[in-house]
Amino acid sequence: MSLDNVVEDIRDEARARAEEIRQNGQERADEIVAEAEADAEEILESRKAEIEQQLEREREQSLSSAKLEAKQARLSARRDVLQRVREQVESELADLEGDRREELTRTLLDAAAVEFEDEDEVHVYGRADDADMLEDILADYDGYEVSGERDCLGGVVVEGTNSRVRVNNTFDSVLDSVWEDNLKEVSARLFDDQ
Structure with missing residues (x-):
């Protein structure tokens, strides 16, 4: 075997080894990208769930606050009506003759x-x-x-x-x-x- 043939065999072996390393690297890169995409999807779903829960809490708080305000407004209106009735009774008592x-x-x-x-x-x-x-x-x-x-x-x-x-x-x-x-x-x- 000539030296040129030995050099060519080493080069072929190196090319094959380089191709194998490149393929392994590509497979590993594809795995890393897939894991990263899966993690990103999981994080996205988690964030969506958190946002939905936060929105639901805020909705419930707003509803509760609105109900409380409505109840306070009703009670205030009732107090006003009762006060007017009382004042009317007082006026009628004062006007008795x-x-x-x-x-x-x-x-x-x-x-x-x-x-x-x-x-x-x-x-x-x-x-x-x-x-x-x-x-x-x-x-x-x-x-x-x-x-x-x-x-x-x-x-x-x-x-x-x-x-x-x-x-x-x-x-x-x-x-x-x-x-x-x-x-x-x-x-x-x-x-x-x-």
Whole structure:
């Protein structure tokens, strides 16, 4: 064998070996690319799932927030309506006149008088506009006198001289008590709560 043939055989062997290395490298590169693409697809799917979960959470938060705002708006509107009803009742009580006002005032004074049976002197306070009516009513009560004014819708505040008892039987105090006791029912009737 000649030297040229040996050189040519070595070159052929080197070419074959180079081709084998190139093919192995290409196969490994293809595997790396496939793994990278699979990883990228997995990361993409994971990110999509995270984004969808985040969007769902944000949707739920927005919905919850909107429901809370709506509930607060409803409650505020109800409070406003109840306040207007209360103001209307107060206005009607303040505007009562004549026999009906006198009858209610007498009833409240009679209820208070029970506390002052042993008193010689009893002071009665009422609304400024009711002073004349109170004078007429108190003519029927021994030891009772109009002693001043109270800022109220009507009715009486009664105090004894000997005792430290004060009875507030104003329209305001009665309304406060009735309002508190019946607020739930009033609300149910106004807003059809079941």
